Amino acid sequence: MFRLPDLPYEKSAFAGWLSPESFDFHYAKHHKTYLDKMNSAIEGTDQQKMSLEQIVASSKGGLFNNAAQSWNHTFFWHSITPKPPAPSPQLEVVKAINKTFGSLDEFRAQFTNTAISQFGSGWAWLVKDSGGKLEILSTGNADTPMTQGKIPLLTCDVWEHAYYIDHRNARPKFVEGFLNHINWDFCEKNYLGKDIPNMTAFMK
Numbered sequence: 001m002f003r004l005p006d007l008p009y010e011k012s013a014f015a016g017w018l019s020p021e022s023f024d025f026h027y028a029k030h031h032k033t034y035l036d037k038m039n040s041a042i043e044g045t046d047q048q049k050m051s052l053e054q055i056v057a058s059s060k061g062g063l064f065n066n067a068a069q070s071w072n073h074t075f076f077w078h079s080i081t082p083k084p085p086a087p088s089p090q091l092e093v094v095k096a097i098n099k100t101f102g103s104l105d106e107f108r109a110q111f112t113n114t115a116i117s118q119f120g121s122g123w124a125w126l127v128k129d130s131g132g133k134l135e136i137l138s139t140g141n142a143d144t145p146m147t148q149g150k151i152p153l154l155t156c157d158v159w160e161h162a163y164y165i166d167h168r169n170a171r172p173k174f175v176e177g178f179l180n181h182i183n184w185d186f187c188e189k190n191y192l193g194k195d196i197p198n199m200t201a202f203m204k
């Protein structure tokens with residue numbers, strides 16, 4: 001069985017952007033429900049022995065939705081950090097962002113546009129493709145770029161449940177806060193890696 005991963009910070013750590021109440025719902029209820037449903041679906045099957053990444057890659061329908069949402073949320077919790085230092089220009093991912101988008105400000109502008117343009121529920125992502133090229137994209141509902149052969153580097157949850165408690169309908173304010181709390185060390189590690197980031201390790 002998979003377990004709800006520990007948050008890598010206190011739920012009070014994001015004052016001014018995300019309240020403890022929003023973690024009580026988003027993490028302890030929404031994320032937990034996806035996880036509980038996935039665990040029920042795989043109980044007694046061979047999928048129990050798989051990694052979460054393998055389940056996402058091999059499932060469809062309801063199991064895919066709950067497994068992918070379990071992965072996406074764990075990845076999101078690690079994509080943010082309470083007090084990030086300014087991203088170092090020495091990071092390889094920052095060099096790649098500057099090369100691809102022109103500057104960090106332009107990256108932020110394009111990421112914001114993608115995140116607020118995703119109609120309805122979904123996710124905004126920074127990914128790299130198999131050739132190492134960076135791309136900003138969004139996916140709907142539970143979908144994840146890993147099923148398109150792309151490696152996620154960062155994600156921002158743009159389901160309404162992610163921002164309604166603290167920001168009501170103001171998705172742009174929530175996305176602005178996300179961009180000010182990016183965990184650049186996590187992003188760099190994912191950029192330097194050759195595989196889909198391992199979220200199973202946080203959940204087994």
Ligand SMILES: [Fe+2]
Binds near residue numbers: 030
């Ligand atoms: Fe969410």
